[in-house]
Amino acid sequence: MSNALSAADLVPGEPALDEPPRASSWLRYAALKAGGAVVSLIMVVLLGFFAFRILPGDPVRSLAEGRRVSAEQMELLREQLGFNDPLLTQFLRYLTDLAQGRLGYSYTYSEPVLNLILDRLGPTLLLTGTAALISVVLGLWLGQRAAWRRGSLFDKTQTGLALVFWSVPTFWLGLILLLVFGGGLHWFPTGGLVTAGTTATGFPLLWDVARHMVLPVVTMVAVVYAQYLMVMRASLFEEMTSDYLQTARAKGLREDLVRRRHAVPNALLPTVTLIFLTLGGLVGGAVTVETVFSWPGLGLLTFQALSAPDFPLLQGTFVVFSSIVIVMNFLADLLYRFLDPRLRAA
Amino acid sequence: MSTTTGSAGTRRVNVAAARRRQALADGWKEFARNRAGLAGLIILLAVIALAAVIPLFAPASVLDVTQVTAGRNEPPSLANPLGTDPAGRSVLALLIWGARISLVVGFAATLVSMVIGTVMGMAAGHFTGATQAVLMRLIDFFLVVPGLVLAIVLSSIIGPGIATIVVAIGVTSWAGTARLVRSQTLTVEARPYIERAWALGASDAHVIGRHVLPAVMPLVLANTTLTVGSAIIAESTLAFLGLGDPSSVSWGGMLKSALDTGAATGGYWWYVLPPGLAIVLVVLSFTLVGRALESVINPTLRGR
């Protein structure tokens, strides 16, 4: 998980040392990054397969736990699910399946894993997307204000508050919000994406979804916005001491103009990368938040797969989650290159 | 390993030691100026001290459910300032005993993470060619892969338990450190005295052991402090997902047991709030200390 959020990564204009800033062309850079992403994807695929083959426990027997299943039925099931084949055959089948977009067959839901994942992808994107957007906007805005008034009451309360929220276990915060605002005050629904059995469409439906989103989104935002705030604040400090700003000031530009035109845009750069790098963390948040609020997304699916346990499903969610994050990071790398004027100028 | 010998060498060592002492004293002064960091440090020391001496005041038998005399789920009273848990044990005693396991898990997981991160980071910075390429790919991979999902996968393979949590957290959290250490390694190795050491025929082990490691250690230390906090949160999260050891008393385990017994909806706030608040307090303290440490270390790091 990325904890590449420490100071060393935040100095704008200091490209990673293994990438000479000007020498390589855009294309070469993109190819290099794409190669890296592909290698990571391959590792996910390999890990996804082998980790689940060394698992203890006979999945078929877990499936039949405590039920009237005869030995013949178990054998039949084992045969159907392909557990009797040699490992290499299973691996090759896994690869060919994967190449065709098949992610195996969930044995708790008797449905292709891909269908289940596609079914849950939308709600997760909605929840994490909204939460990410709000956290980013909130974090960046508060961060730049805090940086600009370093040491002020605003700075102190905002960074203090952010650090406190950041220290809260996500599931615990969610549970308490659920107790207070759900069952206690009856202000918000306690779980799900929409009211059960609703036939609403159009605006009422949107309204219904929005109401269901409030508590999970607030939980997620509270826990993650701190890192955007801190990074924005830190990189703006860095920016404000740089020579060109001093020059701008010396030229007599107004302070807020300096801020708006020079410091903030430049300070945004490392933050953009960070946003993508923290996607992995958001995914982790999705698992707990969705579990607490019964949100029908990929995170909840992961938890269901874990508690069943349904290994093809767990394998599928792992591969999909990781792939999404890897692709996002690749895009971030490209974006970074594109955004940074110092690199783009090359 | 070539160590300096003779009187000139000894003097140099003494000078170096004195300089290090001075640097330490300066560092402490700098640290103490950071009031938040200082407050965090005091809280942490208090918690650690409390966890260390608790057996003197409340022996382990207070955790034995067959020895309890109080009722179940009793609200706070004089005898039990934080009430009792669903088995009738004092929540306060559980909380302090729980600090031990939570801290131990936090530190152990961080140790795993730091060792892997430092070794991988230094290696990736020091070596070149194929070794570096492979290491870099590995670091990048662990950097982007969703840690919690990977930790879930690992835990379901190893089976639930404290050791599992330590391994799962450690193995999924080292990449950031490695990246940091690597860039520091590159910086250090670009310095002139390393060039000299190479010219004098120093070995890889010598350069890494004598020059790179001491230079990256302060950074690793600050990073460690920050990571312990996250590890404690991770412990509670994994416990919440059912991957912990429910029979051992940790803060995450207490919250899990509160959830399992429905304490939250039962209105037994004294069993739901304290472990969560304890986590917040300790994680916050680690973060504040880590930040203060970074502010001490960074100017010297960047004085290049």
Added chain:
Amino acid sequence: MASRSPIPTDGPLRPFPRGAGLRRTAGAGLLAAALTLTPGALALPAATASEKAEDTTLKLALTGDIDSLNPFTAILAASTNILLLQYEGLVTYGPENNEIVPALAESWETSEDGTTWTYTIGEDRKWSDGEPVTAQDAEFTFNAIAEDDTLKAANGTLLENIDSVEATDDQTLVITLNEAQAPNPGADLAIVPEHIWSKVEDPSTFENSENAVGSGPFTVESYSPSSGVRMKANPNYWRGKAKVDAVTYVPYRNSDAAVQALLNGELDVVGDLTPAQYKALESEENITVNSGAGRRYQALNINSGTINSEGKLMGDGNPALQDIELRKAIARAIDSKTLLEKVLEGLGEQATGEIPAVYPLYHWDTDEELPYSYDPEEANRILDEAGYKMGPDGIRLDKEGKPLKLRLAGSNSKPTHAQMADYVVPWLKEIGIEATTEIKASGQLNDDSILGNYDMYFTGWGIGPDPDFQLSINQCSSRPNADGTGATNESNWCSPEFDALYKEQHTELDQERRSELVVEAQKLIYDAAVNHVLFYADSLEAYRSDKFEPFTTQPKEGGVILAQNGPWGVYSATPAGELEAAGATSEANPEAVIIPVVGVLVVGGLAAFFLAKRRRATADDRQ
């Protein structure tokens, strides 16, 4: 980091000009605002959408997974409970006392030798689409399973003793068995409509999740994993249309959330409560709690030496446990009364044998003290006598002189296991046995239990109305193969004496005699001290009594509403008299949510506005 990365730090501290911006802003605490922006006075109605529905709907929590709604393949409890509302069998288990009552068959006869069962289908039985239910439907269902292995997943075992099934006319079905059996062969198997299923190309993959046709009180209208299952009342149900128009199962993965949803009016009935939740809901005004006698036993299973189907010892169980005296002592050291009292807050019943008291026909009912009731002194005496000498550290030595150290395993998905272990470990210490708790993933535990890789573990089985299956898995023929495949044995124990008893009760058609035999069989298991039954936990449920009249429980006295062996509880749902008025007062709160949503939007909007301004500025700058 597994859950989140360390917080970013400020980076290098460098002297930094304060700049102009020292004015205080209202921005402080913005996040706090986003979190709490909802003055109570401005609250909006919480559940407008559901209140507006003209239909009366019973809302239930769907806490488990739905594997399938196809009656041939659905195995998981959540699915089978739903299908129990949709399909009737030939006969079913009544609400009174789990007795066999008519379902699709209005009457049936058993031949003298017990091998031929003749059922008469009621003339008034109709499918939900209006077609009559016929004996051919039943014949079709039985034969479909018999002929197609892929349809055996759910109920294949029910057909093992069936030789043939034949519809002699529209109303008459004859089932011929290979050998006589006491359990009614027409129970448990859902009969499907031939006119629907014969047209299905591949019945094993048919999802059957939309506008299904059934014979029970409700049929599935729609299903999606994210919004749950919606069922509508079957107008043609032969016992009469249900009083509610629909039933919805709403997915809730977390029992605390489900309880909050009950309080919030999003659910009407919630089951599987913990004792703490039950006690909390007891005092709620609009909620009535129900503690029904459970169908499940909880036990401590002791590895007496696992023998595989080839008669060889397998697994890594401590060989000392092959001594029945040691097992007896362990049983004697466990105070199951305290466990029930502390772990379940007394919400359960003291146990005897494996068949819970909810089935009085087969339950081992006795007022006498049980042979292995709690008595640590007696346990110590037994161990002393059997030659387990006390070691210097308070741990006894086994016959080979090694300290008696045993592992106690439990599942991480059953919170009570860890709680019980906290008690059992010190109790065993009292009699000189050192036990270590191992909480494992349920799949792992299940595996270990089959392969004999355990010393002791907590187990529990849900028992059906007929005890035949539960007893059958104690036979010597039900031992696993060496690799763990093949049959599953309940306790990895067997005895020829037990096998003889099992066979006798299996074919005994006289109810009274069969009951005696079943009790005898349970006593045999008890005496072997391999599966020490601790208690039968109550099933804890709660419902909105402001919206619904009391439900029919099974059994009638002290029974359960949900998870019955039949459709009775849900079928009996009757909206409370003044539903409208009650609903209006409890939930109308005319402004509920707009404020926080707007709050979040405003915060987001503001921030976006500022960012946009910056962006414009940046663009200017670049020109």
